[in-house]
Amino acid sequence: MLAATRKFIQEKTGHKQVKEFQGQLPHVNSGSFAIDDLIGGTMALDGSGPKCPGYPRRAISEVFGDESSGKTTATLQAIADCQAKGGVAMFLDYEHALDHGYAKSIGVSFDEDRLLLFEPNTFEEGLKMIFAGLKGGVDLIVVDSVAAILPKSQLEKTLDKDATIGALARAMAQNLPKITVWLNSPDHSSNPKGTALVLINQVRAEVNTGGGGGKGTPKNTAGGKALKFFCFLRLSFTRIGSEYVERKDKVTGQKKRYPYGNHTIVKVVKNKMDGKQGHATNIFIRFGQGIDEAYSLISAAIGNKLIKKSGNWLEVGGERFQGREQLRTFLRSNPAAFSTLRQKVLAAISATAEELAEDASDDEIIQADFDSSFEEEFGDEEE
Numbered sequence: 021m022l023a024a025t026r027k028f029i030q031e032k033t034g035h036k037q038v039k040e041f042q043g044q045l046p047h048v049n050s051g052s053f054a055i056d057d058l059i060g061g062t063m064a065l066d067g068s069g070p071k072c073p074g075y076p077r078r079a080i081s082e083v084f085g086d087e088s089s090g091k092t093t094a095t096l097q098a099i100a101d102c103q104a105k106g107g108v109a110m111f112l113d114y115e116h117a118l119d120h121g122y123a124k125s126i127g128v129s130f131d132e133d134r135l136l137l138f139e140p141n142t143f144e145e146g147l148k149m150i151f152a153g154l155k156g157g158v159d160l161i162v163v164d165s166v167a168a169i170l171p172k173s174q175l176e177k178t179l180d181k182d183a184t185i186g187a188l189a190r191a192m193a194q195n196l197p198k199i200t201v202w203l204n205s206p207d208h209s210s211n212p213k214g215t216a217l218v219l220i221n222q223v224r225a226e227v228n229t230g231g232g233g234g235k236g237t238p239k240n241t242a243g244g245k246a247l248k249f250f251c252f253l254r255l256s257f258t259r260i261g262s263e264y265v266e267r268k269d270k271v272t273g274q275k276k277r278y279p280y281g282n283h284t285i286v287k288v289v290k291n292k293m294d295g296k297q298g299h300a301t302n303i304f305i306r307f308g309q310g311i312d313e314a315y316s317l318i319s320a321a322i323g324n325k326l327i328k329k330s331g332n333w334l335e336v337g338g339e340r341f342q343g344r345e346q347l348r349t350f351l352r353s354n355p356a357a358f359s360t361l362r363q364k365v366l367a368a369i370s371a372t373a374e375e376l377a378e379d380a381s382d383d384e385i386i387q388a389d390f391d392s393s394f395e396e397e398f399g400d401e402e403e
Contacts, residue, residue: 047074051097077214084221085257100127107159126310167222189244254290324368
């Protein structure tokens, strides 16, 4: 009976039954080992490797956070990594503000055969560019940013006319289902591996309507609820601190502390490839260079007690280093030592994740899921 059902569906719709997939999902690496492991570091069912170590292909991902939290830097790092592996990327700069020099310092190539760079003015223009990119078989499309997208209907309004509330959200709701089909259809996407679509978004304070309820300043992202629904992956970026260096001021001659990089927490808000909602990792973004893999690795190794720390001295592999910068220099000049420490850190992170999963009882998981769903639907107001 089921065989007849499968045959009937295939004949009428052209769709074959989806079978269980046990291997590694097609993806584009993020350019950061910590973010890759956070997205899909769990081992695939067939043991071939991590399940999805990077932004998933044939799917929409969202990278969001406050201003200057490292969102664009992280996506430029992914573009550089994609290009280094022979891939082609597209960058849609709705903000018209990409720093080309900074992008090149991260490793992005502006070769026209490796990067399609455009500055669309309206939502509709960007939609056509995404369609063309999929037809052209690009590996990665980055949109910067959703908050800067303007539907054509709003651009054409005269200044004396009020803007239509929710115009972008409606445009997203109408077209995201279409984009999802494009990403998964061989008739629209010519890349046999599929294309990864990454949308950058800003966190904004919601307009206070005086309704009360909630604590603190309510925040949300642009694009409406449809964007959150259609995303396979949502990563939140939050800057938590900076590293400083002491230098002499050129004007006054006095010594001052200047920041040279930021510590950023990347947290999984939604993940359909790997059950890691709520998990987070720490990365270090060095000004002018992008994500500093060596520095981020040192922080992770110290946190997992793979590096012995005594005051300002760090010990790893029987060798001692004074300060993180000295150890960072050593790791950057010794790829073998970097790779060995990286493998140990990833193993420690995976072991910790498995322990957390085992420690949580079924009742706790069910209760946490209920609390989360209830709060999302009704807020935290009491009856």
